[in-house]
Amino acid sequence: MIQLEQLTWKVAGRTILADVTVAIPANTYAVLMGSTGCGKTTLLEILCGLRKPTSGRVLLDGVDVTHLEPRERGIGYVPQDLALFPGLRVREQIGFAPKLRGVAPEELNQRVNRLAEQFGITHLLNRLPDLLSGGEKQRVALARALAAQPKLLLLDEPLSALDESMRAEAVSLLQRVQSEHELTVLHVTHSSSEAAALGHLHLRMAGGRLEIDSKV
Amino acid sequence: MTLNRSNLCWLALALITAGYLLFWALLLGATAAYSTPDSWLKVLMSPEIRHATWLSLVTCSLAAGFALLLAVPVGYLMSRREFRGKSWLDAALDIPIILPPLVVGLCLLIFFQTRIGKVIEMAIPFTYQVSGVVLAQFVVAAAFAIRTMRGTFQHLSARPEDVALTLGCTRFQALWHVALPAARRGMVAAFCIAWARSLGEFGPILVFAGATRMKTEVLPTTVWLELSVGNLEAAVAVSLFMVLLAVLVLVVVRATGEKV
Numbered sequence: 001m002i003q004l005e006q007l008t009w010k011v012a013g014r015t016i017l018a019d020v021t022v023a024i025p026a027n028t029y030a031v032l033m034g035s036t037g038c039g040k041t042t043l044l045e046i047l048c049g050l051r052k053p054t055s056g057r058v059l060l061d062g063v064d065v066t067h068l069e070p071r072e073r074g075i076g077y078v079p080q081d082l083a084l085f086p087g088l089r090v091r092e093q094i095g096f097a098p099k100l101r102g103v104a105p106e107e108l109n110q111r112v113n114r115l116a117e118q119f120g121i122t123h124l125l126n127r128l129p130d131l132l133s134g135g136e137k138q139r140v141a142l143a144r145a146l147a148a149q150p151k152l153l154l155l156d157e158p159l160s161a162l163d164e165s166m167r168a169e170a171v172s173l174l175q176r177v178q179s180e181h182e183l184t185v186l187h188v189t190h191s192s193s194e195a196a197a198l199g200h201l202h203l204r205m206a207g208g209r210l211e212i213d214s215k216v
Numbered sequence: 217m218t219l220n221r222s223n224l225c226w227l228a229l230a231l232i233t234a235g236y237l238l239f240w241a242l243l244l245g246a247t248a249a250y251s252t253p254d255s256w257l258k259v260l261m262s263p264e265i266r267h268a269t270w271l272s273l274v275t276c277s278l279a280a281g282f283a284l285l286l287a288v289p290v291g292y293l294m295s296r297r298e299f300r301g302k303s304w305l306d307a308a309l310d311i312p313i314i315l316p317p318l319v320v321g322l323c324l325l326i327f328f329q330t331r332i333g334k335v336i337e338m339a340i341p342f343t344y345q346v347s348g349v350v351l352a353q354f355v356v357a358a359a360f361a362i363r364t365m366r367g368t369f370q371h372l373s374a375r376p377e378d379v380a381l382t383l384g385c386t387r388f389q390a391l392w393h394v395a396l397p398a399a400r401r402g403m404v405a406a407f408c409i410a411w412a413r414s415l416g417e418f419g420p421i422l423v424f425a426g427a428t429r430m431k432t433e434v435l436p437t438t439v440w441l442e443l444s445v446g447n448l449e450a451a452v453a454v455s456l457f458m459v460l461l462a463v464l465v466l467v468v469v470r471a472t473g474e475k476v
Binding site: 045086 | 372373375376378379380381382383384385386389393394397398400
């Protein structure tokens with residue numbers, strides 16, 4: 001469960017997030033909508049520890065993680081540009097987190113192969129990111145985040161670079177991933193259809209405030 | 217194609233560029249035509265110049281290596297972190313670039329006469345030593361390497377490093393596993409630029425390390441020594457050799473995709 005308590009973020013005298021308070025139950029697929037520049041990405045970055053809030057608290061399963069480093073939070077993050085590591089092959093991208101945690105090579109290989117199979121990217125394991133299509137990159141980024149076995153997954157407009165035909169496929173992939181890995185997901189999107197297809201909980205951000213969207 | 221005003225403007229700019237390049241071609245051509253390839257070879261094979269060449273290659277490589285070791289962390293800090301006084305630090309890092317070269321040598325010479333300098337020299341002697349040549353080259357070359365690495369990191373998105381932090385990396389691990397592999401072309405460029413800068417260094421070396429034949433004589437020192445005794449042919453041969461090395465470095469840097 002994610003709880004945000006009176007989270008505020010101010011920069012250069014401007015309030016981007018104002019007293020954001022919300023609770024997202026475990027195993028929920030939450031979608032967050034709002035106009036460009038309203039603070040959605042900032043909220044995700046505060047959640048995963050890349051930014052420190054001006055005030056307020058972030059609780060994960062009742063534990064205050066506000067002052068923990070990103071690596072200590074167990075949160076997976078897929079940014080809008082997917083941010084694949086340049087120069088690392090798909091196999092190394094997916095195996096990055098397990099290798100860092102000292103997972104034995106045999107288990108690491110199994111984990112990478114299992115995720116690659118689940119995402120349909122087994123044939124891409126030896127490719128570099130530059131040689132992947134938008135959809136393939138998105139799958140690799142998701143597999144890389146899940147290889148760290150997070151409890152919470154933050155997705156920042158992960159489908160924005162995909163065309164319409166691939167988007168439907170990606171939506172069903174995300175649904176499957178969320179249920180199979182029993183994840184709590186917070187997914188930022190501008191697309192109402194994407195939000196309707198995926199979201200169990202609909203959130204809307206406006207004027208720095210976060211509200212549960214009861215209209216959906 | 218009709219010559220309208222816009223085309224005339226581009227033509228004028230192209231002529232200015234061509235004129236500048238022609239001037240350089242004439243300079244190098246005149247220098248190359250001063251003597252024959254046979255005499256260049258004869259000069260370059262003399263023991264003193266072979267020693268100076270060898271010493272230049274070794275000291276430049278060491279200075280560039282040390283410069284890169286400094287440039288990576290400083291460049292990363294300057295490109296990724298905002299802090300109070302950053303613009304002042306930025307300006308301070310460029311000081312070796314704007315300081316007159318002889319002043320750099322003088323500063324080094326005076327520093328090693330202070331108490332701290334003398335203590336350092338008890339461990340590693342620098343003044344009028346080969347290590348002094350490396351240090352004199354390093355202090356200027358490092359500023360150029362830092363500029364290059366700062367530019368390299370600024371052009372690389374910080375996002376993959378952020379993701380690495382969420383995947384379990386410390387900041388140092390994110391630098392090591394993600395930023396450095398991505399910056400390897402920039403590192404090659406920074407090394408080459410530092411190397412080329414070290415190769416051309418003369419003033420600080422002359423003042424701080426001296427110009428002793430077969431000891432602290434590097435290629436620029438050779439040019440100066442040969443000129444001072446009126447041996448223009450030897451000075452020309454060494455100069456052309458240095459031009460060749462500089463062109464090779466430029467080719468390598470261009471191949472990395474970085475700009476000098």
